Amino acid sequence: MKSKPIAYTLGEPAGIGPDILIQLAQHVDLSDVVVLGDKRVLFERAEQLKLDVPSTLQYESIDVSDFTVAGEALVDNVPGVLAMLDRAIDGCLGGEFSAMVTGPLHKGIINEAGFEFSGHTEYLAERTDADLPVMLLATDSLRVALVTTHLPLRDVADAITEDLIVKVCNVINSDLKKKYGIVEPRILICGLNPHAGEGGHLGREEIDIIEPALDVLRAQGVNIVGPLPADTLFTPKYLQQADVAIAMYHDQGLPVLKSQGFGKAANITLGLPIVRTSVDHGTAFDMAGSGLADTGSLRTAISVARDMAAANATSI
Structure with missing residues (x-):
């Protein structure tokens, strides 16, 4: 056919x-x-x-x-x-x-x-x-998705909620299965703050919002690791174990991807x-x-x- x-x-x-x-x-x-x-x-x-x-x-x-x-x-x-x-x-x-x-x-x-x-x-x-389109950029060797997209940096923390993280990750997990044919996607997710909040000393979003969302996702069977510091997640040791990396905001994840493959990457809309x-x-x-x-x-x-x-x- x-x-x-x-x-x-x-x-x-x-x-x-x-x-x-x-x-x-x-x-x-x-x-x-x-x-x-x-x-x-x-x-x-x-x-x-x-x-x-x-x-x-x-x-x-x-x-x-x-x-x-x-x-x-x-x-x-x-x-x-x-x-x-x-x-x-x-x-x-x-x-x-x-x-x-x-x-x-x-x-x-x-x-x-x-x-x-x-x-x-x-x-x-x-x-x-x-209901919820999700931005994913991909090169031959790296996929980076975003929880928030085109927001001023001062608005990002307020936009990140437990419900949003759960919904975004479910869209990504579902579409990696359906549109990429990955049977069990391996997902890494960044924290919001430097050092992923360092136990609450550099911000509590990881403790109060992100970790509870990841608990919900794991209970649903999603294979997700995090929240990880962005400067740790975007290293070969971690990326070679993942099908996608999820960043909390635009300039947390996309500069890494574009430094690897600008002009050779595709912008993909998940959730459609x-x-x-x-x-x-x-x-x-x-x-x-x-x-x-x-x-x-x-x-x-x-x-x-x-x-x-x-x-x-x-x-x-």
Whole structure:
């Protein structure tokens, strides 16, 4: 039985979303990918890059505006950009696509156009009625998930509750089984404070919030170790024993992952009824149309989407 295709949304048409797709298609078989975006933008960018659009590449044209220049984002393009996302989501929910991979968007331009948009993750969760989306970034050798995402640091401690930790960890544990095919995920989780609170001398969140949450999870059968100091957890001794590391906040875990594999990592949204991966970088307007954009993250995102879709299909 032939597998269902993966949808790729070009993202912000003035950014490098079209570039990385065209460049990657020159040397990687993308015949199982359906490109959702403006056909004119795709072919004009290919001409600018002095590259061909391979005849095997499938695409479905979704108009943006009558005028798009690499590096110059326009608010008139935003309805078309969101239409790409909606088409991919509907196609995944309806079983037409096995997964969706998203090119980079520019949140500022979308909001300037009058649309409330805090990011792909939140948009996907709302459109798919997902209760709790969880951000996971992955390289070939490391997966890092987050309890909280884009919060000011002063708000992080108040946002971390026993209930949130239990829910986030259950989403991660479930999706590692269902979408990664890992029978019994091995999970490591960071404490919030330096030295994981050092017995309460550097903060009590570990004692009052995190450890009780982990007791609940262990009683449910989740294989989880922690809370560990972040500077201990992110060492080979511990990571080689784990399928995922969970950080309490954005800059506790992602700098470690990106130092290992920026440009080669995939951003994955767990907790959705569909498979969604993305590149780990932004629109890079200054590089659009130059031919200098790195395709490594897109290659990883598509590869991970294929693997997750296959595992997900097997688990159904």
